Amino acid sequence: MSKVFFFNIPFHGHVNPSLGLVQELVKNGEEVIYYNLDSFREKIESTGAVFRRYSSKFYLDENYVTYNITDLFRVHLDLSELILDELIEDVKRDKPAYIIHDTMCPWGKHLAQITNIPAINTFTTIALEPDGFILTAGFVLALAFNTVKNIPNMIKVRKIKKAIESKYNIKVHSMMDVMLNKEEINLVYTSKEFQPKSEKLMKRYKFVGPSSMYRKENVPELKLNRNTKRQLLFISMGTIFNNNIDFFNTCTEAFKNMEIDVLMSVGKSIDISTLIIPENFTVKYYFEVPQLEILKECSIFMTHGGMNSTQEGLFYGVPLIIIPQQQEQAHVAMQVVRTGCGICLKKSKANSDLLKESVQKIMTDNSYRENALRMRDSFINAGGPEQAVKDILLYVGKKRIVNIL
Structure with a gap:
């Protein structure tokens, strides 16, 4: 049995897809320590995972909504800087064998780089990759306009980026890397048929199918007053x-x-x-x-x-x-x-x-x-949580062999 750190952000759209995977990891004997906020404790503990609340310094919650991508860069990078020291202490104490993180958790990737622990990235949406996904001209223009319009924000982002790189001796390669946080292996919760240009991504990406439907819904049965002959x-x-x-x-x-x-x-x-x-x-x-x-x-x-x-x-x-x-x-x-x-x-x-x-x-x-x-x-046919766990354990096993050699 291995100990696993699982990092996610406190949003239903990111937590729900992870629950089937976590439940399957636990079923396979892994001890999963899942970081999030108290509002998701019940969902997370229902999988058999150990819930662990983020530090009080962690200020992101499910009420946060923004259409400004530079805000996302700033907030997520700032959170990483704020909680990394405490996460490093957690690693020293718990000694996890590997890390799994959501694609919007740069602190998961940064922690893996600092501690040299194998890490797996998970995509809750389609994989955004330059050679595998054609970004529309509108998206590129919107991104450029947003960046120019929010120069003060970008100055803050670059300041935080340099502080993290200097303190921990790691590299944050680009601003998009703060949102994508790709690893050697990336699990995508969809099928290769739904992912555009999936044939170009097959080396580092595992398309394991959606997982959110494996969650338990703690909602009372809803009786609809309807004519069952109608759609x-x-x-x-x-x-x-x-x-x-x-x-x-x-x-x-x-x-x-x-x-x-x-x-x-x-x-x-x-x-x-x-x-x-x-x-x-x-x-x-x-x-x-x-x-x-x-x-x-x-x-x-x-x-x-x-x-x-x-x-x-x-x-x-x-x-x-x-x-x-x-x-x-x-x-x-x-x-x-x-x-x-x-x-x-x-x-x-x-x-x-x-x-x-x-x-x-x-x-x-x-x-x-x-x-x-x-x-x-x-x-x-993509295999769901069972296939995802097979991919994770195979990858981690290979990393262990390489480290021994």
């Missing part, structure tokens, strides 16, 4: 982008007279009593909805395009209508369209007529359902 549309904008009341009002206007049933999941800041709810609608707060159970019986899933939600829908063969709220979700939506599993709509153009038209299109075109089922098969 069910599930609308959910995830756990972050779910407080746009204008969008939800547009949905009720679009589908109130359609011969379908609708379950709509909304954010905590929405006062449901203020919504005009048609008879064919059920409206619940997102934490009241057992998403995995609902996806088993719904016909269409309208979502923001978060990687977990997207792949959970496809895992159950459900066609998608994606309305991206930020750049990463737009990349995911591109793959849904490329694979013929659904439709992508710009949020600025998602009026009631377009929403209704999109639902009618999926209801009448069986190819969306057929392609979603094909993608489901690719996810299953």
Whole structure:
């Protein structure tokens, strides 16, 4: 049995995919010490892992939202500088055999470099790699504009970068490295069929399929008052982008007279009593909805395009209508369209007529359902948590042999 440090950020979209992997590691006899915040303790401990709270210096939490990539650079690099000394002491005390970290945890990569411990990186979204993913001109321009517009932020970032490099004698190769944190082996929670240009990434990347559906949902059973002969549309904008009341009002206007049933999941800041709810609608707060159970019986899933939600829908063969709220979700939506599993709509153009038209299109075109089922098969064939653990143990075993020699 080996001791493992697992580092993640405190967001459902990053924690949920890791739970199946952690549970499988524990099943294989590994002792996993999982770093996060108290709000995720119950989820993490349900896998059999040992929960360990980040230092009080760690100030990132699930309420943090930014569209500014230079803010991400600054915050994540700053966090690394703040907690590295304490993590080094933890390594000295616990002596982990290897480290697993989320792709947005630079402190995981930095700690591995400082202590010379083997590390595995995990991608909760599609792998962003220059030779394996064609970055759109719009993305490149937006990144350049954001950088120029936020020069004070970038000065702070470079100052932190130099401080880390000088103190710990390691190299932070680029700003994107702060967000990607690639290692010799990188686990991607999707299939090679869903990943664009996956054939160019097969050496360092292991496409093990989605894992978030292996989590345990501590949500009471939701009884829907619906006509089971009608198709069910599930609308959910995830756990972050779910407080746009204008969008939800547009949905009720679009589908109130359609011969379908609708379950709509909304954010905590929405006062449901203020919504005009048609008879064919059920409206619940997102934490009241057992998403995995609902996806088993719904016909269409309208979502923001978060990687977990997207792949959970496809895992159950459900066609998608994606309305991206930020750049990463737009990349995911591109793959849904490329694979013929659904439709992508710009949020600025998602009026009631377009929403209704999109639902009618999926209801009448069986190819969306057929392609979603094909993608489901690719996810299953990727191997899931079992394959991921095999890849991890094989890699760590090889590193041990090299170190002995």
